[in-house]
Amino acid sequence: MLAAERQRQILEKVRRHGTVRTTDLAKGFSVTEETIRRDLDLLGRRGHLRRTHGGAMNATAPLGELSxxxxxxxxxxxxxxxxxxxxxxxxxxxxxxxxxxxxxxxxxxxxxxxxxxxxxxxxxxxxxxxxxxxxxxxxxxxxxxxxxxxxxxxxxxxxxxxxxxxxxxxxxxxxxxxxxxxxxxxxxxxxxxxxxxxxxxxxxxxxxxxxxxxxxxxxxxxxxxxxxxxxxxxxxxxxxxxxxxxxxxxxxxxx
CATH class of the missing domain: 3.40.50.1360 (Rossmann fold)
Incomplete structure (x- = not known):
């Protein structure tokens, strides 16, 4: 799978579930955790998600408190x-x-x-x-x-x-x-x-x-x-x- 397609699917998971874990993504895409971290870092720099310890969260969610x-x-x-x-x-x-x-x-x-x-x-x-x-x-x-x-x-x-x-x-x-x-x-x-x-x-x-x-x-x-x-x-x-x-x-x- 091309990196761009993997990153697109990562974003879909983030927007669907709110948060994702690096370990879960690595297993799901059959790649190393370091590869996923690079993907998340790139998507974070572009403003598509927010990096958290061990994964990422939806950048489109409000910064305020959830219900x-x-x-x-x-x-x-x-x-x-x-x-x-x-x-x-x-x-x-x-x-x-x-x-x-x-x-x-x-x-x-x-x-x-x-x-x-x-x-x-x-x-x-x-x-x-x-x-x-x-x-x-x-x-x-x-x-x-x-x-x-x-x-x-x-x-x-x-x-x-x-x-x-x-x-x-x-x-x-x-x-x-x-x-x-x-x-x-x-x-x-x-x-x-x-x-x-x-x-x-x-x-x-x-x-x-x-x-x-x-x-x-x-x-x-x-x-x-x-x-x-x-x-x-x-x-x-x-x-x-x-x-x-x-x-x-x-x-x-x-x-």
């Missing part, structure tokens, strides 16, 4: 693996705050039966996911102004409700992870809210799949030295080995 439904469809396998690893960190009787990320939604789905917890969230999706659980989970919904696109609440009512609660662990995600600047969000209101939540809790854990590593979005809310743990998938190992040496947090890889 809840759009986010749920991306990297689902990785999010589920990350969630299964992260729930191992919990202890009985804790109060756990979940953000409105789709990775936190998978975390909620993987909470083990019989582990008594109080789960606090401002995500309607998380509330719906946990609403049928038995008495082992005490579910607390933070109210506020409802945002339909993100299926979540925010604003002064949300913040005041949070201040009245003790939070043991804050489980959250973000739009990107920079080695020195930390975790960021494309949405300024979400970044401000998560910053407040970060300061209110005693233990913080970021759930980030490999597509977030090395990515900078506009609003940073969590510095590296403010995190206790980052849980990620195995695809992040190469980036972590090169860029995340001697970090102050514990880096855990999903099994």
């Amino acid at each position: 809840q439904q759009e986010r749920e469809e991306r990297q689902l396998d990785e999010k589920q693996a990350i969630a299964r690893e992260a729930v191992r960190l919990l202890l009985p009787g804790e109060t756990v705050l979940l953000d409105a990320s789709t990775t936190a939604l998978e975390f909620a789905s993987n909470l083990p039966e019989g582990l008594p917890l109080r789960v606090v969230t401002y995500s309607l999706a998380v509330v719906e996911r946990l609403a049928t659980r038995d008495e082992d989970i005490e579910l607390v919904q933070l109210g506020g102004m409802y945002e339909q696109r993100g299926r979540r609440f925010s604003g002064i009512i949300t913040e005041n409700s949070l201040r009245s609660l003790r939070i043991d662990r804050f489980i959250f995600s973000g739009g990107g992870l920079h080695p020195t600047l930390g975790v960021s969000e494309p949405n300024p209101e979400q970044a401000r809210l998560k910053r407040m939540m970060l300061e209110h809790c005693t233990w913080r854990c970021a759930l980030l799949d490999h597509t977030k590593f090395g990515v900078k979005t506009d609003y940073f809310f969590a510095a590296p030295n403010e995190l206790e743990v980052i849980v990620t998938d195995r695809e992040s190992r190469a980036y972590a080995k090169s860029h995340l040496k001697e970090q102050p947090y514990d880096l855990r890889f999903a099994r």
Whole structure:
């Protein structure tokens, strides 16, 4: 296959799926990963896609935040693996705050039966996911102004409700992870809210799949030295080995 035809097909995959992985493309086209990296670099320089660690994303997608439904469809396998690893960190009787990320939604789905917890969230999706659980989970919904696109609440009512609660662990995600600047969000209101939540809790854990590593979005809310743990998938190992040496947090890889 000519390089131009391969690159055309790569662009079709990016536009259809939103993101692609270098390893998957190399297997699909029966070429080396280095060949695919050259293709992606060329397409990135021409503005047809945006390069990410381990692959690329659609350049025609808005730089702003995706809707809840759009986010749920991306990297689902990785999010589920990350969630299964992260729930191992919990202890009985804790109060756990979940953000409105789709990775936190998978975390909620993987909470083990019989582990008594109080789960606090401002995500309607998380509330719906946990609403049928038995008495082992005490579910607390933070109210506020409802945002339909993100299926979540925010604003002064949300913040005041949070201040009245003790939070043991804050489980959250973000739009990107920079080695020195930390975790960021494309949405300024979400970044401000998560910053407040970060300061209110005693233990913080970021759930980030490999597509977030090395990515900078506009609003940073969590510095590296403010995190206790980052849980990620195995695809992040190469980036972590090169860029995340001697970090102050514990880096855990999903099994």
